[in-house]
Amino acid sequence: MSLLIQSIVLGLLLGGLYALLAAGLTLYFGVMRVVMIAHSAFLILAAYLAWFFSTETGLDPLLSLLVTVPLFFLIGVGMQRLLISRLRPATMTMMSVLLTFAIALTIEGLLGYVFTGTQRRVRLSYGGGDFEVFGANIAVVKLIAFGLAAVSLLVLYLVLTRTRFGQALRATIQHPEAARLVGINTDRIAGYGFGIGLATAAVGGTALSLDSTIYPSLHWHWIGPLMAIIVVGGLGSIPGAAIAAMVLGLGQSLLQIPLGTTWAQTFFYLALFATLMVRPQGFFGGRLAQRF
Amino acid sequence: MASEYLLELEDIEAGYGRAALVLRGLTVKVPPATVVCLVGPNGAGKSTVLKVASGMLTPRSGTIRVAGQDVTGFNPQKMLGAGLSHVLQGHSVFKEMSVEENVMLGAYSLTDRAEIAERVDFVKDLFPMVAERWKALAGALSGGQQKQVEFARSLMVRPQVVLLDEPSMGLDPKATAIVFEQVVRMRDAGTAVLLVEQNARRALETADLGCVLDLGRVHISGPASELLADPQLAELYLGGRPATPTTT
Ligand SMILES: Nc1ncnc2c1ncn2[C@@H]1O[C@H](COP(=O)(O)OP(=O)(O)OP(=O)(O)O)[C@@H](O)[C@H]1O
Numbered sequence: 001m002s003l004l005i006q007s008i009v010l011g012l013l014l015g016g017l018y019a020l021l022a023a024g025l026t027l028y029f030g031v032m033r034v035v036m037i038a039h040s041a042f043l044i045l046a047a048y049l050a051w052f053f054s055t056e057t058g059l060d061p062l063l064s065l066l067v068t069v070p071l072f073f074l075i076g077v078g079m080q081r082l083l084i085s086r087l088r089p090a091t092m093t094m095m096s097v098l099l100t101f102a103i104a105l106t107i108e109g110l111l112g113y114v115f116t117g118t119q120r121r122v123r124l125s126y127g128g129g130d131f132e133v134f135g136a137n138i139a140v141v142k143l144i145a146f147g148l149a150a151v152s153l154l155v156l157y158l159v160l161t162r163t164r165f166g167q168a169l170r171a172t173i174q175h176p177e178a179a180r181l182v183g184i185n186t187d188r189i190a191g192y193g194f195g196i197g198l199a200t201a202a203v204g205g206t207a208l209s210l211d212s213t214i215y216p217s218l219h220w221h222w223i224g225p226l227m228a229i230i231v232v233g234g235l236g237s238i239p240g241a242a243i244a245a246m247v248l249g250l251g252q253s254l255l256q257i258p259l260g261t262t263w264a265q266t267f268f269y270l271a272l273f274a275t276l277m278v279r280p281q282g283f284f285g286g287r288l289a290q291r292f
Numbered sequence: 293m294a295s296e297y298l299l300e301l302e303d304i305e306a307g308y309g310r311a312a313l314v315l316r317g318l319t320v321k322v323p324p325a326t327v328v329c330l331v332g333p334n335g336a337g338k339s340t341v342l343k344v345a346s347g348m349l350t351p352r353s354g355t356i357r358v359a360g361q362d363v364t365g366f367n368p369q370k371m372l373g374a375g376l377s378h379v380l381q382g383h384s385v386f387k388e389m390s391v392e393e394n395v396m397l398g399a400y401s402l403t404d405r406a407e408i409a410e411r412v413d414f415v416k417d418l419f420p421m422v423a424e425r426w427k428a429l430a431g432a433l434s435g436g437q438q439k440q441v442e443f444a445r446s447l448m449v450r451p452q453v454v455l456l457d458e459p460s461m462g463l464d465p466k467a468t469a470i471v472f473e474q475v476v477r478m479r480d481a482g483t484a485v486l487l488v489e490q491n492a493r494r495a496l497e498t499a500d501l502g503c504v505l506d507l508g509r510v511h512i513s514g515p516a517s518e519l520l521a522d523p524q525l526a527e528l529y530l531g532g533r534p535a536t537p538t539t540t
């Protein structure tokens with residue numbers, strides 16, 4: 001019984017991180033029709049930066065956010081401006097897969113070169129702390145990671161729905177030509193959209209570093225589930241991605257009880273196949289898509 | 293320099309990428325408070341004329357003037373500032389936003405709150421449907437209602453000239469009638485309108501001036517009532533070419 005509750009709680013906590021990262025992927029696709037394979041590579045890069053920061057300075061890895069979030073935002077804007085926007089619109093989606101695949105390999109290679117392939121883990125004073133929920137033990141760091149993801153998603157939501165910039169971004173996603181005609185500089189907005197997407201990887205990576213052992217090729221374990229989530233959620237729908245993330249995260253966690261970690265991962269791909277067969281536009285690809 | 297025209301497109305040559313030119317020396321002039329209608333067969337380049345006028349497509353040569361001021365080469369943002377507002381062919385509301393958000397995005401380039409509030413009152417007055425469905429999701433409106441939201445959005449900036457690309461496309465007769473009625477109301481409110489229509493007879497009945505576009509140039513132009521009475525134009529309706537094609 002406590003194992004079941006533990007799995008449910010862990011699944012929901014993991015789902016929060018998935019939701020934040022999937023929101024980033026959704027943004028890239030929404031503003032540019034880009035499939036960003038390197039998203040999870042940036043996630044791991046941010047985790048390494050958090051680890052490096054805390055080992056070098058002895059400070060809390062969460063503080064690395066002050067550097068990585070603005071840094072990743074700028075990298076995202078630069079990437080969109082200098083690379084992505086050079087792709088031809090007609091073949092944007094396909095070519096973006098190739099381009100970002102190459103970027104993912106480059107990041108993985110650089111991490112291996114600079115930090116070697118050794119597995120790394122942040123040492124935290126509160127790393128061993130846990131608390132009890134209905135008899136199940138949950139690590140404090142997992143709750144912190146979830147809180148970070150949840151707060152970031154909330155901020156993202158408020159930015160997209162309440163600010164002038166958010167309005168312009170949503171307009172650009174929904175009808176780029178009409179957006180240009182009301183005076184929105186859609187190129188600049190797409191760049192910022194990309195930057196925000198990459199900033200979610202910075203937050204996610206820091207959250208990940210709190211309770212995970214990291215190594216350069218770890219990103220391959222993340223990109224598949226994340227891609228599955230945004231397809232199930234309906235490409236371009238942030239609420240859809242968030243709901244799919246929670247559901248699939250929970251499913252993965254529950255399946256780990258009978259199947260073990262490796263096989264539980266297949267749940268994402270089964271969900272992906274089922275979605276493509278039953279509802280190719282994703283479960284929230286209709287009304288809810290592009291809502292914010 | 294003062295000009296008797298609000299919008300002038302002169303000797304415009306334009307095309308897409310490396311493909312052949314679509315507009316080959318086109319000239320269209322729109323006087324103040326006038327509806328000018330551009331008719332022509334599919335693929336004649338009607339939408340291209342409007343894209344050039346709103347800055348979405350930069351012409352290879354030729355001059356664009358708004359109220360006498362040279363605006364050639366302006367991007368859409370600057371064209372909007374110069375007083376040109378473009379309503380695209382097909383549907384272009386932001387579907388997943390409310391009518392209110394759509395209309396307010398029309399004022400994206402404005403900063404003066406009082407002015408925005410005044411414009412909101414103006415468009416609500418001009419389009420009662422927009423006021424009624426203010427909080428509704430734009431994508432949930434009918435095609436004709438969405439067109440009205442697009443009109444309202446395009447009028448927020450108090451444009452000098454509105455460019456309308458086939459506003460009656462896909463609408464039933466009643467909605468079409470409303471659209472044409474509103475074109476007249478826009479003109480009466482002081483805005484010049486450059487109207488592109490497939491539904492040529494109907495459009496010429498509404499317009500003050502008409503131009504027939506074919507092969508990238510204006511072949512016939514004049515008062516709309518004269519064009520309606522022209523047998524050559526009737527031939528064009530049936531898919532024929534003008535009797536004497538010019539070759540320069
Ligand atoms: N984005 C584009 N890229 C390349 N060619 C284009 C593009 N848009 C239009 N064209 C070409 O330019 C020509 C004129 O197109 P345009 O859309 O201006 O015609 P139109 O008169 O508006 O036709 P319709 O009545 O069908 O709307 C066509 O031959 C078309 O194939």
Ligand SMILES: [Mg+2]
Pocket residue numbers: 338339340381457
């Ligand atoms: Mg057209």
